[in-house]
Amino acid sequence: MKEFTKGLFRENPTFMQLLGMCPTLAVTTSVINALGMGLSATAVLVASNVVISLLRKFIPDKIRIAAYIVVIAGFVTIIEMLLKAFLPDISKALGVFIPLIVVNCIILARAEAFASKNPVGLSALEGLGMGLGCTGALTIIGTVRELHGAGSILGINVLGSGFSPATII
Known part of the structure; x- marks a missing residue:
């Protein structure tokens, strides 16, 4: 359980580690985009x-980062196709930031620091x-930004x- 909860609070990748800030700031203009x-x-x-x-014992050290990127790119491609097929508005709103998940430092950091050194169950958790x-962090930021x-x-006034956004300034 410790492995699960550390990402929620103590080691939150966005608020505590400040990882992935570029896409965080780019896509959190609304709650829906953030989610x-x-x-x-x-x-x-x-x-x-x-x-x-699963592959950690078979990936040579010299090519491990490249191997991680290939694995991540495969899953990003699947997610991108699913978004385009079933949630085209969200896919369009997120645009280029979905493919950029491939090199997102949060995902690469977790692959290198944890998944490559731990068993499958713990890595999934x-x-x-x-x-x-x-x-959660993206949703909080998206809520504040959409509200202000x-x-x-969620599009509900x-x-x-x-209300005029200029009145806040």
């Missing part, structure tokens, strides 16, 4: 952690905790029709 990116990254993180953990921690920028949460 879309966070859940996509979580799926890639869990799946890649499992595969990398750790990936899920880190991914959900990242998703549009006066809404909560600050009334008289």
